[in-house]
Amino acid sequence: MKVFNTSQIRQCDQYTVENDEISSIELMEKAALACFEWIKSQFSANYTYYVFCGKGNNGGDGLAIARLLLEENYKVETFVIQSSSNFSTDAQINFDKYPDSVSFLENDDFEIQQENKKIVIIDALFGTGLNKPLEGNTQKIIQKLNHIKGKKISIDIPSGLFSDSLPSEDQTIFKADVTLSFQFYKRAFLHVESAQYAGKIFILDIGLNSKFIQDEETNNYIISSKSVSDNFKPRDPFSHKGNYGKVALIGGSYGKIGSISLSTRAALKIGAGIVFTIAPNCGYSILQTLAPEAMFISGGDEKLITEIKISTEKTTIGIGPGLGKEKLTKVALEELLKSIQTPAVLDADALNIISENKSMLNLIPKNSIITPHPVEFARLFGDSKDSLEQCELAREMAKKYNIIIVLKGHRTAVLTPEGKCYYNITGNAGMAKGGSGDILTGMITGLLAQGYSPQIAAQLGVYIHGKAGDYAAKKYSQEAMTAQDIIHRLPEVFLNIKK
Numbered sequence: 001m002k003v004f005n006t007s008q009i010r011q012c013d014q015y016t017v018e019n020d021e022i023s024s025i026e027l028m029e030k031a032a033l034a035c036f037e038w039i040k041s042q043f044s045a046n047y048t049y050y051v052f053c054g055k056g057n058n059g060g061d062g063l064a065i066a067r068l069l070l071e072e073n074y075k076v077e078t079f080v081i082q083s084s085s086n087f088s089t090d091a092q093i094n095f096d097k098y099p100d101s102v103s104f105l106e107n108d109d110f111e112i113q114q115e116n117k118k119i120v121i122i123d124a125l126f127g128t129g130l131n132k133p134l135e136g137n138t139q140k141i142i143q144k145l146n147h148i149k150g151k152k153i154s155i156d157i158p159s160g161l162f163s164d165s166l167p168s169e170d171q172t173i174f175k176a177d178v179t180l181s182f183q184f185y186k187r188a189f190l191h192v193e194s195a196q197y198a199g200k201i202f203i204l205d206i207g208l209n210s211k212f213i214q215d216e217e218t219n220n221y222i223i224s225s226k227s228v229s230d231n232f233k234p235r236d237p238f239s240h241k242g243n244y245g246k247v248a249l250i251g252g253s254y255g256k257i258g259s260i261s262l263s264t265r266a267a268l269k270i271g272a273g274i275v276f277t278i279a280p281n282c283g284y285s286i287l288q289t290l291a292p293e294a295m296f297i298s299g300g301d302e303k304l305i306t307e308i309k310i311s312t313e314k315t316t317i318g319i320g321p322g323l324g325k326e327k328l329t330k331v332a333l334e335e336l337l338k339s340i341q342t343p344a345v346l347d348a349d350a351l352n353i354i355s356e357n358k359s360m361l362n363l364i365p366k367n368s369i370i371t372p373h374p375v376e377f378a379r380l381f382g383d384s385k386d387s388l389e390q391c392e393l394a395r396e397m398a399k400k401y402n403i404i405i406v407l408k409g410h411r412t413a414v415l416t417p418e419g420k421c422y423y424n425i426t427g428n429a430g431m432a433k434g435g436s437g438d439i440l441t442g443m444i445t446g447l448l449a450q451g452y453s454p455q456i457a458a459q460l461g462v463y464i465h466g467k468a469g470d471y472a473a474k475k476y477s478q479e480a481m482t483a484q485d486i487i488h489r490l491p492e493v494f495l496n497i498k499k
């Protein structure tokens with residue numbers, strides 16, 4: 001699913017009006033109707049709706065939603081911000097059509113009775129036409145709204161938030177519980193600094209022109225469930241274990257055998273045919289007990305990995321979880337990287353070792369997948385001022401080193417050597433716990449071994465990982481779920497991927 005910037009969304013809007021049998025006012029009505037239907041499906045008529053509208057098309061949406069609510073006898077109070085700007089053409093039409101009186105807001109002296117009242121505040125003040133940070137009266141209005149208790153819904157985007165950039169710390173922005181946005185994710189919804197204002201995001205289809213959407217180029221995408229099922233390869237009934245690849249997960253050190261055992265179990269559970277674990281000898285009994293399906297290969301020492309003895313020709317390597325950064329381990333990693341010709345997966349301490357020996361970056365086989373969290377990424381490639389800048393730096397580094405970077409975070413992003421960015425929108429805060437990353441490493445390595453291309457293995461890996469995490473949260477709660485529960489919920493994910 002493509003992510004467009006504001007100017008592309010505007011062009012798509014315009015193209016739809018010029019090429020389809022729909023006028024801009026009809027498109028606004030369609031957008032308002034989609035919001036109204038959503039609201040109706042969630043809230044009863046016991047609520048009072050306070051609709052705050054600007055003078056642009058976002059305000060036009062708000063006025064149309066308020067009218068639709070009134071027409072079905074919901075209790076509605078509508079406010080329009082008084083400003084020197086005129087209404088946009090379509091907002092004016094909806095203002096004229098509004099069957100009740102509206103209150104014009106000169107400043108923040110409006111009153112909302114909160115006692116014992118179920119209230120919904122609808123924010124249709126500013127949308128994608130925001131041209132500068134809010135100040136003066138608009139700023140005061142939004143600050144006041146942010147202090148009122150009630151359900152808060154933003155139309156298209158929280159007012160005060162820009163679609164394509166991140167806010168500064170002192171920017172005033174409406175804080176929504178829910179954002180009902182039209183047709184596309186906006187980039188701001190995919191970065192933690194801005195997404196926190198949007199709450200839960202629902203993308204409503206308003207039928208914008210599909211040819212435009214198909215032809216218009218972008219470098220940013222969402223990994224959709226459709227792309228996952230399109231790329232997913234069901235198992236061949238005539239196959240044997242040799243058809244599903246050979247994996248070697250390498251890592252663990254004294255006290256950190258758990259991490260490589262999680263990777264091992266994830267690789268097994270994601271469908272890899274044959275799995276080896278290379279770990280220090282202290283991990284032997286633990287690994288053979290926790291993952292009896294996998295074979296153990298000694299990493300050469302009791303407590304750390306000093307040698308990696310595996311033929312890398314037909315084996316897909318995943319290295320890093322719990323590895324440690326001892327000098328002998330670094331040498332073993334260096335030797336391994338020099339010997340691999342095919343893409344591998346590098347995570348955690350494998351990346352930390354490389355960040356302390358930057359020349360090793362050039363040893364990473366092309367099309368390999370590295371899976372840093374933001375701090376590991378910064379150690380490798382330097383600091384960034386925010387997550388958007390870090391994402392752009394990752395895009396450059398993926399191109400420069402010809403690798404795939406899985407930048408983990410609130411919305412994990414997969415950056416490719418072609419400069420594309422694929423955001424993952426599955427997953428939840430219950431996964432922000434030790435061990436989740438080790439599982440992702442095992443999953444991506446297991447998918448790569450099964451013959452998925454590195455880019456698809458990375459995309460499927462992050463999507464499936466997040467989806468399994470969502471099932472785990474549903475069953476055990478975000479608080480009580482642990483990383484292992486992500487592995488346990490993989491069956492639901494596979495049973496639900498359309499084959």
Ligand SMILES: NC(=O)C1=CN([C@@H]2O[C@H](COP(=O)(O)OP(=O)(O)OC[C@H]3O[C@@H](n4cnc5c(N)ncnc54)[C@H](OP(=O)(O)O)[C@@H]3O)[C@@H](O)[C@H]2O)[C@H](O)CC1
Nearest residue numbers: 013028056057058085126127128129130131132133156182
């Ligand atoms: N394809 C779609 O997604 C559709 C989107 N719709 C809705 O349209 C808006 C975008 O509408 P637009 O009219 O372009 O812009 P806004 O409504 O967001 O805002 C324009 C008005 O806001 C004033 N403005 C802008 N920034 C500020 C500011 N910092 N302080 C005060 N006022 C500001 C601006 O005034 P100017 O005088 O500065 O021009 C305008 O008055 C989109 O978000 C959707 O909600 C369609 O309805 C359906 C299709």
Ligand SMILES: [K+]
Nearest residue numbers: 123126157159
């Ligand atoms: K808004």
